[in-house]
Amino acid sequence: MTAPVLHDLTHQVTTGMPVYPGDPEVSLRPALTTxxxxxxxxxxxxxxxxxxxxxxxxxVDVTWPTLDGLPLERFTGPAVIADLRALPARTAVTPDQLAPALARVTPGTILLLATGWPRFWGTDRYLAHPYLTPEAAEAIAAAGVRTVGVDALSVDPTPDPGPADPAVAALLAGLADEHDTAPAAAEPVLAAHRILLAAGGGGVIVENLTDLTPLLEAQARDKPVSLSLFPLRLAAADGAPVRAVARVG
Known part of the structure; x- marks a missing residue:
């Protein structure tokens, strides 16, 4: 009998590592030494x-459950992986593209979205990942999935931070004002987040997983895949870092 294989799906925490635009920077330094x-x-x-x-x-909502209000079952279970690696940058994922994976889910299944975007970790292109449409998020919630993971920065589109030079940013903003005849309609903020996190009285989203290719290969061979995604036990938190580990076999 072949022993199960463990796959670490966690990015190493290092000083200056990529973070979502505007989030606190990461810094590690010696506090005490031998x-x-x-x-x-x-x-x-x-x-x-x-x-x-x-x-x-x-x-995304101060009236919804904090991290310590969620059952531990949300952070572990069997996994089904959706192969989205062929999608171009900033592609909106539709329900049809998720249908093969959603047909495989059962209660307690963790759905993983494999975009292939870990290959851009540490570059500006990492922000241009594919993302879920609200309709795709609704399809996931309707299938009974309460935990969704992605190998990218977010399940929603990440805004382009634009030019770093303030003078260039001001110039572009002025040009846009000159050519706009009407204000653009406001888009829902973090629409996929809100749908997934509201599901079943409290869902979970896991972001910035590493390369999911080994799990897709295992799934293609009908090998069972399960995940452990247990976070730090932070009080009243909006989220927390995890050590994400997959078990194959």
């Missing part, structure tokens, strides 16, 4: 959404 204190202790500064992490419903 030279002066007899022990090594690391000072860790990061945001709740740093690296590979989970979102609790409280992330």
């Amino acid at each position: 030279d002066t204190a007899g022990v090594n202790v690391l000072s860790v500064h990061l945001g709740s959404q740093s690296g590979t992490h989970v979102d609790a419903p409280y992330h």
Whole structure:
């Protein structure tokens, strides 16, 4: 009998690692050392959404459950992987593209979205990942999925931060004002997040997973795949970093 294989799906936490635009930067530095204190202790500064992490419903609505209000069952279970690796940058994922994966889910299944975007980790292109349409998020929730993971920065589109030079940004904004005849309609903010996190009294989203190709290959061979996504036990939190580990076989 072949022993199960474990796959670490967690980005290493390092100083200056990529974060969502506007989130706290990550910084690790020695707080104590054996030279002066007899022990090594690391000072860790990061945001709740740093690296590979989970979102609790409280992330998008203060009236929804915080991380410590969710059952542990939300963070572990069998997995089904949707292969979206052929999609171009900033592609909106539709229900039809998820249909083959959703046909395989059962109660307690974790749905993973494999976009292939980990290959752009640490580059500006990482922000241009595919994302879920509200209709796709509704289809996921309707299928009974309460935990969704993605190998990208977000299940919603990540805004382009635009030019770094303030003078260039001001110039572009002025040009846009000159050519706009009417204000653009407001788009729902984090629409897929809101749908998934509201599902079943409180859903979970896992973001910034590493390469899911080994799991897709295992799934193609009918090997069972399960996940553990347990977060740090932060009080009243909107989310927390996780050590995401998949078990194949």
